[in-house]
Amino acid sequence: MRRLVCWLLLAAAWPVAAAPPDLSGFWMPGRTIDTDPELAKFVPKGTVVMHDTGAAEFGLMDFGGLKPTPDAMARARAWNPRAGLTISTACLIPSIVYALQGPFPIEIYQGRDLMVMRLEYMDMARVFVMGENLPDWPANAPHTKTGYSRAHWEGEQLVVVTTHLKAATITNNGLDHSDAMVVTERYRLADGGKTLIATQMYEDPKVLENRGVRYITWRRTAGDHVHAYDCDPSFAEEYAAP
């Protein structure tokens, strides 16, 4: 009996990996923030904080502190917003670099081996493959607007690294990232689980001479789900003539 009690006490004292925070649920866009003390610790010095989260957007040739390479700058300078808005392009999906920060909700399904993040904007769905030291994809593997995302937990924070993103806009004003873009995101819960805070940090040496980060928040909202987003390209006709 005494031995059994000893075993039970030992078992109770055995260190058990704490369950990670549960990010599952539906999240509406939250308030705009410029920083977060917990996540800022992981933002390298010199990273420019982008103030275009949510509805805010930059005007022409304003990249919020990002330093485009000369080639990228030349492309941005030549960009014609009206010419770029056509039936063919009106419903093109941006990559997660731009899609994540907009004022649309997200919905998260959290599992041990996989996580799924649905974005209402453009009906996008991201899959996070969970685990550390997961293999890289070959450089010539397909590039998509959601990319290849590997994720793991560092304490209370979910860290997601995404590669294989297909070229798309960064700031919606002529500055596009390349297929070499790497996005690192960190997510943490705050306010007792009512708020989700993330950093979205991006690096693309083909296009950017520095690194950018966005701070994004959402608030947990019960009883809702992402809505359908059926994009109608005829919208572009409204811009066909001044």
Add this chain to the structure above:
Amino acid sequence: MNNRLPDGCRSCLRAGWLLLLSLPAFAHHSFAVFFDQDRVVAVTGVVQEFQFRNPHGLIRITVKKPDGSEETWKGETNSPSILERRGWSRDVLQTGETITMDGWPARDGSRYLRVRSVKRADGTPVGGAAIQATEEQK
């Protein structure tokens, strides 16, 4: 009946109207590039057409000018999914009804605005859902 801006229209920055439709939202096209976020204008007219579609809805109204002539104004709304959460639907506006819409005017001077709020002829705001404090920043 109200019409052109800035001179003929009762426009501009009425705080009390704030944000039934949110601040300039996610634009497929860039809001900042196409619309002047430093001005707000309002126009009153009769609904010709209401398209409830992504990425943006569209309200087309006929505005009668003081000289009796008419002109068409277009108002671009947020995406339907955002509006649905504020009580909008595909049939929330009826052809032939009089409304006043306010918003940010097109930079190119065309009769086009990004809609901030819409009111019916009796002053009732379109869309019953109250906006959340956090959404006001969006």
